[in-house]
Amino acid sequence: MAAPAAAAPLGSMQSDEDRYFSTNPPPKDLDQHMALVEAFVDKHAKANRRIVLVTSGGTTVPLEKQTVRFIDNFSAGTRGATSAEYFLDDKADYAVIFLHRQFSLQPYSRHYSHATHSFLDFLTEDENGHGVRSRDEDAASMLSVWRRYRAAGDRLLALPFVTITDYLFELRAISRIMHRLGPNGLLYLAAAVSDFFLPPERMAEHKIQSTDINADKSSGKPLGSFAADEDEETFDNFDSSPKVPRSKSLVIDLDPVPKFLKSLVDNWSPESMMISFKLETDPDLLIGKAKGALERYQHHLVIGNILATRKQEVVFVTPQDVNWVRLSEADVAANVEIETLIVPQVISLHEEHIRIYKAKEKTQ
Ligand code: PAZ
Structure with a gap:
């Protein structure tokens, strides 16, 4: 029988969360971002405005400390950028912290930035030939987008992230600041967040090499987990060129990212309303996973x-209900965005959340 493990001395137990944040480096702009968030939250809290944190786009998983290669996912940030616009709408009047993957879609500019043709195609020479203006056929829609963009003004704070670790540090710090909003805070987590990461202790410092040549010179350490080559005398030669060692296959062994949402709900911002998104490809799994x-x-x-x-x-899944929200065929044909249905429903639920919170407060 194995001897029982010695009990850890009191106070030495580290949660997965603590370990993650103490062993991974924070993003370099974290302090500067949080100064902006503090000022933004205080200003809009004074105006008694509700604030939503919208997360958007995919997180990368770097394979090297000086990162050349990384794992990424499909998300362009359409859901997040589009939703942010509807929260900023005059009628909704939310202030939006838009935590987004660097270079992904942004509210308002999204209509032009990632279009299949260049934004320059929306322009034409003005009458005097001294400048450019929007093409006649685009003028009305551009004016509408521009007016909404101007109206949003200082109600939008956009902060970029790149890696999964950047994202988690920013999420934790922003939601802690939002805690001071009580139930007026809303967390709308639409980013496509990696479930896996490579811990720093297993990450190569330099670019992972595909052969053993100069391996030791470049990093001084083993380069990641390569599948060992049985036959060291094999070469990538298909012609008479000088012999070079055959490239090795790369085996990547990733750790699961600790589950942070429980900490968010219990500790970081417990009075905010929290909405997470769940993406699946197999329809049979979706409701169960949600x-x-x-x-x-x-x-x-x-x-x-x-x-x-x-x-x-x-599909909206709450402890009580499962409700599908769908565009009609006519809406799909007219390019109506599904966020026009999602965001108003979310706002009603947030209003309900605030009402319940205030009613509870009165009875206490
Ligand atoms: O960025 P996008 O509009 O193409 O995709 C949006 C989405 C599918 C990433 C989002 O709706 C979502 O489900 N986010 C959570 C993904 C997840 O981690 O399960």
């Missing part, structure tokens, strides 16, 4: 979507 997330994290709403149909339908 319910599982609700049970596990005890938050307010999971919005589920399937990769192939995410722009036409989503």
Whole structure:
């Protein structure tokens, strides 16, 4: 029988969360970002405005400390950027902290920045030939986007992240600041966040090499987990060129990212309303996984979507209900955005959350 493990001395137990944040480096702009968030939150709290944190786009998983290669995902940030616009709408009047993947879609400019043709195609020479203006056919829609952009003004704070670790540091710090908003804070977590990462102690410092040549010179350490080559005398030679050693295959062994949403709900911003998104490709898994997330994290709403149909339908899963939200065929044909349905429903639920919180406060 194995001897029982010695009990850890009191105070020495580190949670997965503590370990993650103490062993991974914070993003270099974190302090500067949080100074902006503090000022933004204080200003809008004074105006008694509700604030939503919208997260958007994919997180990268770097394979090297001086990163040349990384793992990424499909998300362009359409859901986040589009939703942010509807939260900023005059009628909704939210202030939005837009935590987004660097260079992903942004509210308002998204209509032009990632279009299939260049933004320059929206312009034409003005009458005097001294400048440019929008083409006549685009003028009305551009004016509408521009007016909404100007109206949003200082209600939008956009902060970029790149890696999964940047994202988690920023999420933790922003949600802690939002805690001071009480129930007026809303967390709308639409970013496509990696479930896996490479811990720093297993990350190569320099670019991972595909052969053993100069391996020791470049890093002084083993270069990641390469599949060992049985036959060291094999070469990549298909012609009479000088012999070079055959490239090795790269085996990547990733750790699971600790589950942070429970900390968000319990500790970081417990009075905010929290909405997470759940993406699946297999429709048979979606509702079960969404319910599982609700049970596990005890938050307010999971919005589920399937990769192939995410722009036409989503499902709202709460502890009480499962409700599909769908665009009609006519809406799809007219390019109506599903966020025009999602955001107003989310706002009603947030209003309900605030009402319940205030009613509870009165009875205490
Ligand atoms: O960025 P996008 O609009 O192409 O995709 C949006 C989305 C599918 C990433 C989002 O709706 C979502 O489900 N986010 C959570 C993904 C997840 O981690 O399960």
